[in-house]
Amino acid sequence: MRKSVLALAAAVLVGGMIPWSANAELDQLNLKVVGTWGNLSNWKVNEGPFWQQTMPAVSGGKITADAVPQTEVGIKGFEVMRMLKIGVFDVAHGVVGYIAGEDPIAEGIDLAGVIQNWDDARASMNAYRPIIAAQFEKTYGSKLLALYPFPSQVLFCKPPVNNVADLAGKKVRVYAASMGDLVEGLGGVSVTIAFAEVLPALEKGVADCGITGTMPAYQAKWWQVATHAYLFKVGYTATFAAMNLKTWNKLSPETKAFVEKQMQEFEDTSWKNTMAEDAMGITCNTGVGGECTEGKPGSMKKVEPSAADDAVRKKVLEDVVLKRWAERCGAECVKQWNETIGKIAGVKAPVPQ
Incomplete structure (x- = not known):
């Protein structure tokens, strides 16, 4: 069934798009592209089909790609982003959180515990887009092409976790600085572990819990070890597509306009696909809420945060996450964030003196 779903998605991506009417004006390109994780839906359904099928089809064969997942x-x-900057790739897809340790301005797009629903997630990424675009050009020599999400980021735990108090003393896998701040503010211990290494870490007790998206947790088989899906909303994992600026600057104006148009359509499609699979990720990990369309369901206990848990989130967000990030980012950065994402989320980061 999974193969047929992927084939249908790819067919829709290609068949639903009208070929560029001025293909003769496009540059002939074969781009080196790296995507996100090959075993997850963003690559399987969005990035891979876009570069391998959609882009060649709509460009009349003018733009092709050697596209592989990281x-x-x-x-x-x-x-x-380091490899994109030095030209190993022409285009790179990646998660902003992974570069946040060396770039607090970029980190601001996806601070843990801030965004709590899909509407705010897209509005905040759009509002912060000019800031991210300027930062990518300045720091990484790249042109921002798209911003899109992974499914909502929640906690999956091997020991029982039924409320926020149960996180006290737990070792929680994180992949971004603000996630570590949130976990520590909740009384847990943050541990940075690569995505591919989380499952054995849970098995061996190196980590008690891990933070990731609802469907990625299922696709990475966390349900074979974790017992509780604690749906405490950490965020939506801002994901980017960017092109090496030297590659970008060589393109003709017509090709630039064409690429930007196609990347906007890619972004819109990625949002729709990811939002649609978010609830299914919970169903597949827990067996609750219907039939898992992806395969055998797991049997984690589904735990919804209480109003009291959410009150703790807000306090930790204000007292720990935003304060620590503000110190990392500086006054001007914080002012920009407060005028964009902070305004959308209804929170305010303290401006460092």
Whole structure:
């Protein structure tokens, strides 16, 4: 069934798009592209089909790509932008959280515990887009092409976790600085572990819980070890597509306009696909809420945060997460964030003196 779903998605991506009417004006390109994780839906349903099928089809064969997921070439999330900058790839897809440790301005797009629903997630990424675009150009020599999400990021735990108090003393896998701040503010111990290494870490007790998206947790088989899906909303994992600026600057104006148009359609499609699979990720991990369309369901206990849990989230967000990030980012950065994402989320980061 999974193969047929992927085939249908790819057919829709290609068949639903009208070929560019001025293909003769496009540059002839074969781009080196790296995507996100090859075993997850963003690559299988969005990134892979876009570069391997949609882009060649709508460009009349003018723009093709040697596109592979980062897992196939053996690189880690934090290495993606470094390799894009030096020209190993022409285009890179990656998660902002993985570069947050060295770039607090970019980190601001996806601070843990801030965004709590899909509407705010998209509005906040759009509002912060000019800031991210300027930062990518300045720091990484790249042109931002798209911003899109992974499914909502929640906690999956091997020991029983039924409320926020149960996180006290638990070792929780994180992949971004603000996630570590949130976990520590909740009384847990943050541990940074690569995505591919989380399952054995849970098995061996190196980690008690892990934070990831609802469907990625299922696709990575966390349900074989974790017992509780604690749906405490950490965020939506801002994900980017960016092109090496030297590659971008060589393109003709017509090709630039074409690429930007196609990347906007890619972004819209990625949002729709990811939002649609978010609830299914919970169903597949827990067996609750219907039939898992992806395969055998897990049997984690589904735990919804209480109003009291959410009150703790808000307090930790204000007292720990935003304060620590503000110190990392500086006054001007914080002012920009408060005027964009902070306004959408109804929270305010303290401006450092």
